[in-house]
Structure formats: C-alpha cells, structure tokens
Amino acid sequence: MATDTVPSGAQPLTGVRVIELGSMYAAPTAGRMLRDFGADVVKVEDPTAGDFARQWQPSHNGTAIGFARLNSGKRSVGIDLRTPRGRDVVTRLIDEADVLIENFRPGRLEDWGMGYAALSARNPRLVMTRVSGFGQTGPYRTRPGFGTVAETASGYAFLNGWPDTPPTAPPFGFADSIAGISAAFGTAMALYRRELSGHGSEVDVALYEPLMFILGDAVLNYTSSGTIMQRHGNSSGAASPRGIYQASDGGWLSIAGSNQAIAMRLFDAMGMPELKTDERYATNTARMANNEALQEIVRGWVGSRPRDEILAVLDEYEVVSAAVNDASDIARDPHFLQRTLVDLAGSALGPALMPGPVLHVSDCPRPVYDGVPTVGEHTGDVLAGELGLPAAELTALAADGVIGVIGPTNNGAPGNAAAPATADTAGNPGTAGSAGTAGTAAASGTSDTVPETGAA
Numbered sequence: 329m330a331t332d333t334v335p336s337g338a339q340p341l342t343g344v345r346v347i348e349l350g351s352m353y354a355a356p357t358a359g360r361m362l363r364d365f366g367a368d369v370v371k372v373e374d375p376t377a378g379d380f381a382r383q384w385q386p387s388h389n390g391t392a393i394g395f396a397r398l399n400s401g402k403r404s405v406g407i408d409l410r411t412p413r414g415r416d417v418v419t420r421l422i423d424e425a426d427v428l429i430e431n432f433r434p435g436r437l438e439d440w441g442m443g444y445a446a447l448s449a450r451n452p453r454l455v456m457t458r459v460s461g462f463g464q465t466g467p468y469r470t471r472p473g474f475g476t477v478a479e480t481a482s483g484y485a486f487l488n489g490w491p492d493t494p495p496t497a498p499p500f501g502f503a504d505s506i507a508g509i510s511a512a513f514g515t516a517m518a519l520y521r522r523e524l525s526g527h528g529s530e531v532d533v534a535l536y537e538p539l540m541f542i543l544g545d546a547v548l549n550y551t552s553s554g555t556i557m558q559r560h561g562n563s564s565g566a567a568s569p570r571g572i573y574q575a576s577d578g579g580w581l582s583i584a585g586s587n588q589a590i591a592m593r594l595f596d597a598m599g600m601p602e603l604k605t606d607e608r609y610a611t612n613t614a615r616m617a618n619n620e621a622l623q624e625i626v627r628g629w630v631g632s633r634p635r636d637e638i639l640a641v642l643d644e645y646e647v648v649s650a651a652v653n654d655a656s657d658i659a660r661d662p663h664f665l666q667r668t669l670v671d672l673a674g675s676a677l678g679p680a681l682m683p684g685p686v687l688h689v690s691d692c693p694r695p696v697y698d699g700v701p702t703v704g705e706h707t708g709d710v711l712a713g714e715l716g717l718p719a720a721e722l723t724a725l726a727a728d729g730v731i732g733v734i735g736p737t738n739n740g741a742p743g744n745a746a747a748p749a750t751a752d753t754a755g756n757p758g759t760a761g762s763a764g765t766a767g768t769a770a771a772s773g774t775s776d777t778v779p780e781t782g783a784a
Contacts, residue, residue: 339366339692344519346427347372347418348402349409351379353475353501354459354535355431356398357508362427362515363401364685364695370425370710371399371701372418375406375732378703389676391700397682400672400697405711406704406732414730415440420715423451427515431459434469444530454528455518457511463534478503478535483543490561503539509686510538568615569594569626572652579635580652583626583642588612590648597645598629674699704732 335342344367348359356371356379363369373379381395405421408414419442422428428447430437437443444456458464461473462481471477479485479497489496514531522528540547545566546557557565564570567586574580585591591612595603603609603625608618615622630638635651642649651657658664659681670684673696684694711717711731725731 337691337693339695340689341366341516341519344368344427345425346370346429347422347425349418349428349430349432349437350459351431352381353394353398353504354507354511354533355429355457356381357505358429358457358459358511358515359402360398360400361509361512361686362429365689365692366695367427369402370421370706371402371404372407372409372421373404373703375408375704375707375729378404378406382703389678391676393677396672396675396677396700400675400682400700401695402701403706403710404701404704405707407707408730409440411728411730413725413728415442417711417715417717417725417731418442419447419450421710422447422454424715425451426453426455426519428454428456429459429511429515430456433472434458434460434464448528448530452527453522455515455522455531456528457515457518457531457533459507459511459533459535461535463537464530464532473535475501475504475507475535478507478539482536482540483546484539487543487546487557487559489559491559493559495559503535506538506542507533507535563619563623567591567612568619569622571623571626573627573630575630575635575638576632577634581630581635581639581642582650582652583630584648585615586648590646591615593645594626594642594647597641597647598626600625600629670694670697672697672700676700707731708734 341362344362346359346362346367346369348355348369348371350356350359350371351373359369359371371379379395379399381398382392384392384394386393407417409418422442438446444454444458447456448454460469461477462468462471476497479502480495482503484503485495485497488498511531511533514533518529518531549555549557562571564584564586569583569585569591572580572582583594585594588611591609592604595601595609607614609615609622639649639651653661659669665681667688668683669681672680672682677700682697708722712719712722712734717725722731722734726734
C-alpha cells in the first residue's frame with residue numbers, strides 16, 4: 329500500500345502500487361502517466377504472447393516503438409487470467425495494491441469474480457480505474473471499442489478534414505491517448521478522495537467521452553441553435569485568421585490569430601497596417617465573414633519569403649506561430665531537448681529519445697526510464713519476492729501454464745510456460761474492441777478474455 333508521507337523531493341506517487349490489466353493503448357497510457365510520477369506499475373500480461381502492442385509496427389531491434397513508449401519502466405508479470413488459478417494469483421496482487429487499471433469489455437471481470445464490488449470487499453481502499461469503449465453503463469456498454477470507434481462516435485472524424493473530403497480519423501491513437509490521460513487524472517482524484525474518506529472508488533472512463541468533451545461546442549451549438557458544425561480544413565470555426573501556410577522555400581508554418589490583439593499584430597508584421605481599419609478585417613466577426621479572402625492575403629505573404637525569415641518576423645511582432653515540425657526537427661530542437669525529451673536507456677532500441685511526462689511538478693525529479701520489460705520479466709520478483717509465493721508453487725504454476733517466467737535468471741524470455749489453453753478464446757464477444765481472434769489474457773484486445781480498448 330502507499331506510504332503515509334512522501335519525502336520532500338520525491339515524486340508525488342512514490343509508494344503507490346498499481347496493477348495494470350491493460351493492453352494496447354488507453355489503459356497502458358494511464359499506467360505510463362502514473363509511473364511517470366513515481367507509482368510502481370506491475371503490468372500483467374499473457375505469459376506467452378504478452379500485450380498485443382508488442383507486435384505493433386514500427387519496430388526496431390525487435391521492440392515495438394509504441395509498446396516501448398507506453399510501457400518503459402513498468403514491471404511485467406506473465407499470468408494467464410483465463411485460468412482460475414491465474415485469476416487467484418492476480419486477485420492476491422490486487423489485495424496489496426492501491427490502484428487497478430483495466431480495459432476489459434464491461435462485464436468480463438464481473439464474470440470472473442473480479443468486479444469492483446468483489447475486489448473492494450477484499451481491499452476497501454482500492455481505486456479501480458476502468459477504461460472501455462462506451463463506459464460501464466448505458467445501452468452501448470457491451471459494445472467493443474477501439475480509439476477509431478471513439479473518434480467517429482464522438483463527432484471528431486466528422487469535423488476533421490476539408491469540406492470536400494470524407495470525414496478523417498487521425499493516424500495515431502488520439503482518442504486512446506486522451507482517454508488514458510483522463511484515466512490517470514481520475515485515478516489521482518480518487519487517490520486524493522481516499523485520503524479524505526478512507527475508502528477507494530471506481531473510476532469509469534469511456535474512450536469517446538474525453539474527446540466528446542473537447543468537441544462539446546458542436547453539440548451545444550446544435551442543441552441551442554440547430555446548426556450542425558462542418559469541416560473547414562485548417563481554418564478555425566471560432567476565430568480568423570488561423571491556418572497552416574507554405575513559405576517560398578517549401579517549409580510550412582502555423583499562424584493563430586485567435587484573438588484581436590494578435591490579429592492586429594499579424595497585420596503589422598505583414599506590413600499591412602491598413603487591414604486593421606478595413607471593415608472586412610477590423611473585428612473577428614468581420615474576419616470570419618471574410619475568412620477566405622483574408623486567408624488568401626496571409627497565404628500570399630507567407631509564400632513570398634522563406635520559412636525561417638517569416639518566423640523571425642512573426643516572433644519580432646509576437647504573433648503566435650510555429651514551424652510545422654517532423655520528428656527530426658523535434659529531436660534536435662534545443663527547447664524540446666532541455667524540457668521535454670527523455671532518454672530511453674537500457675532498451676533494445678539503443679540510444680533513443682521519447683517524450684517525457686506531460687506536465688512538470690515543482691520539487692519533483694524527472695523519472696528515469698530504465699528499459700522496456702520483456703514478457704514476464706519480473707514474474708519471479710513480484711510473485712515470490714513480494715507476494716510470498718513459495719518456489720514449489722511457482723514451479724507448479726509455471727508447469728501448468730498459469731504463469732510464465734519464474735525469475736530474472738530466465739532473462740525475461742517468455743519460454744518456460746506451457747502454451748495457454750485455446751478453448752473459449754476465439755470468436756467470442758471481445759472486451760472493448762474487435763472480436764474473433766484467439767485471445768490471451770491482458771494481451772491483444774480481441775477476445776472475450778482480453779482487454780480491447782485503446783488501439784486506434
């Protein structure tokens with residue numbers, strides 16, 4: 329359980345024990361955020377296949393880039409949750425935990441006797457954070473759901489893109505990431521509430537809801553005025569000018585004239601102060617009514633000079649702007665190197681940088697990312713060293729395929745457990761994503777025994 333006090337200079341979640349029954353994207357994002365601020369996160373994976381995110385592309389030196397980013401610094405234990413003995417072991421781990429994060433389809437853990445009511449009866453201080461496609465309640469609660477579904481159901485895809493192009497989903501786990509961040513926020517609130525009340529809580533996160541919150545103007549606009557907001561490319565539906573523009577050397581940059589003062593400074597930077605008193609552009613209402621004409625003016629000015637020269641002028645006039653960066657730009661930018669990027673040390677990826685914590689807390693050291701766990705790498709450490717299981721029981725569990733690697737002497741290879749049973753794992757309703765492929769506990773998100781939320 330968590331310690332009563334956190335020493336000065338320690339991370340805020342020091343001493344908090346988290347069990348993660350999460351696969352792929354959203355729930356592991358929540359676990360990564362908690363780990364970033366000091367929590368000890370134990371990730372339960374299928375003892376043979378592990379989290380399906382280990383198979384994602386791209387990969388380097390046999391390690392999936394996406395898995396590495398979301399799971400570095402966690403401890404991995406290999407346990408087959410489809411077996412009663414496996415569930416018993418995991419339940420005993422949860423008995424000693426502060427937080428459980430899971431992304432099974434609603435009802436699956438209850439079917440296994442591992443719902444919040446059962447677990448909190450054993451551990452009243454438990455915070456159970458649940459991420460699913462459509463939430464634990466409501467008519468759609470049993471539907472499978474990946475991030476792509478959340479991005480369409482929330483209205484995001486309808487609003488994303490250009491008026492003459494189809495609705496557009498993002499090329500990455502956008503909804504999953506926002507849901508994972510929201511789940512971490514909810515977990516932190518529940519931990520604080522526990523300090524006041526003495527008991528834990530159930531935190532219910534639907535993949536689509538954080539994204540729908542961000543897009544809330546669309547629903548409010550329709551229900552108040554009857555107007556359905558439409559796609560408008562890189563322009564803003566609220567203020568003008570705003571967009572992404574190409575300079576004469578082919579470089580791209582963004583400009584956001586999202587309030588009156590900045591729009592006026594932009595006109596000065598462009599050497600066109602007369603636009604400030606032009607009735608077509610003097611107010612935001614007028615600029616929105618004449619947005620396309622104004623966009624043509626801005627495009628023409630940006631396109632007349634190289635990108636860096638344009639950015640220098642915009643900086644001089646304090647106009648909100650930035651270069652459109654690719655990954656190579658980010659990896660060598662001095663600001664990001666100083667503040668944002670962290671070294672992923674000790675992993676098969678070799679020397680590599682990735683984004684660190686999403687926020688900075690004073691008097692809190694930056695986390696150290698000490699490698700990406702292999703499947704079941706810490707099974708022996710956790711089950712023997714912390715749960716107190718004797719060697720004979722561990723050997724029997726491994727022989728029966730309930731657990732995988734017993735100890736660190738196996739170097740994290742997932743090879744000494746019998747293959748998990750395959751009955752009742754294919755073609756059944758999944759946990760919060762697609763259905764129909766053979767499932768592995770806490771692995772791919774594709775069967776009724778596997779978490780399914782969190783992959784776009």
